[in-house]
Amino acid sequence: MTSDLIALSAIGAAILFGAMSPGVSFLLVARTAMSSSRRAALSVAAGMGFGALVFAAIALAGLHTLLTLVPSLYTGLKIAGGCYLLWLALNMFRHPSNRFNDSAVSEDVSATKAFLTGVFTQISNPHTALVFASIFSAALSKNIQPVMYIILPTMAFVIDVLWYAVVACLLSTEGPRLAYIKYRKFINRLSGGVMAFLGLRLLVK
Numbered sequence: 001m002t003s004d005l006i007a008l009s010a011i012g013a014a015i016l017f018g019a020m021s022p023g024v025s026f027l028l029v030a031r032t033a034m035s036s037s038r039r040a041a042l043s044v045a046a047g048m049g050f051g052a053l054v055f056a057a058i059a060l061a062g063l064h065t066l067l068t069l070v071p072s073l074y075t076g077l078k079i080a081g082g083c084y085l086l087w088l089a090l091n092m093f094r095h096p097s098n099r100f101n102d103s104a105v106s107e108d109v110s111a112t113k114a115f116l117t118g119v120f121t122q123i124s125n126p127h128t129a130l131v132f133a134s135i136f137s138a139a140l141s142k143n144i145q146p147v148m149y150i151i152l153p154t155m156a157f158v159i160d161v162l163w164y165a166v167v168a169c170l171l172s173t174e175g176p177r178l179a180y181i182k183y184r185k186f187i188n189r190l191s192g193g194v195m196a197f198l199g200l201r202l203l204v205k
Contacts, residue, residue: 004145004148007139007140008151008152008155010139011135011136011139011140011152011155012155012159014135014139015052015132015135015155015156015159015160016159016163018131019048019052019159019160019163019164020163024085024121024124024125024194025048025118025121025122025164026164026167027194028044028088028117028118028121029041029044029045029048029118029164029167029168029171030167030171032044032114032168033167033168033169033170033171033172033176034171034172034176034179037172038168038169038172039111039114040111040114041114041167041168041171041172042165042168042169043111043112043114043115043118044114044115044117044118044121044164044168045118045160045161045164045165045167045168046115046118046161047114047115047116047117047118047119047120047121047122048118048119048121048122048160048161048164049118049156049157049158049159049160049161049164050115050118050119050122050157051118051119051120051121051122051123051160052122052128052156052157052159052160053153053154053156053157054119054122054123054153055122055123055128055129055132055156056132056136056152056153056155056156056157057149057153058129059129059132059133059136060136060144060148060149060152060153078125078126078202078203079203080124081123081124081125081126081199081202082124082199082200082201082202082203083199083203084120084121084124084199085121085124085196085199085202086196086199086200088121088192088199089192089193089196089199090192090196091192093189093192093196122160124202125202132156136152
């Protein structure tokens with residue numbers, strides 16, 4: 001029991017630090033919070049959490065082994081993810097100064113669409129699944145307890161949702177929103193540039 005608690009603590013810390021590191025997911029939640037609404041940003045956060053849950057589940061199911069045995073599958077997933085990020089970047093560049101039409105999730109988009117945007121953004125990089133698999137391999141014993149197949153995906157979901165919900169709530173306040181309105185053209189182009197860079201990196205790496 002003690003070893004399981006230590007393993008869960010180590011995995012939880014690794015997932016949290018991974019979520020907190022700057023990247024596409026953080027960028028999308030932050031930008032949605034500032035340019036759209038708190039509801040939309042929280043829906044994106046929930047989508048990010050669900051994506052993390054999916055990756056944790058498939059990592060436990062042995063995706064690492066599958067992608068190693070079938071390299072073309074990993075390549076195909078990377079291409080799909082890179083193209084999706086480039087599509088997001090293109091949308092940001094096309095409307096750099098429009099407050100409501102320049103983001104992947106806008107005020108008039110339903111919570112369901114915002115949620116799906118979060119899911120697709122989270123799973124756009126199959127490398128994340130390999131990261132989960134590596135964390136699990138390092139922290140867990142070879143004989144994984146059946147209950148871990150429930151605990152670990154749930155923990156990944158909760159950690160990601162809570163972190164991105166904090167980001168959504170903080171950045172949807174009046175100060176950050178006014179700052180975004182003032183500098184939205186620059187912020188949108190910078191965000192688009194980052195998205196494009198990460199998408200191209202995913203395609204060529």
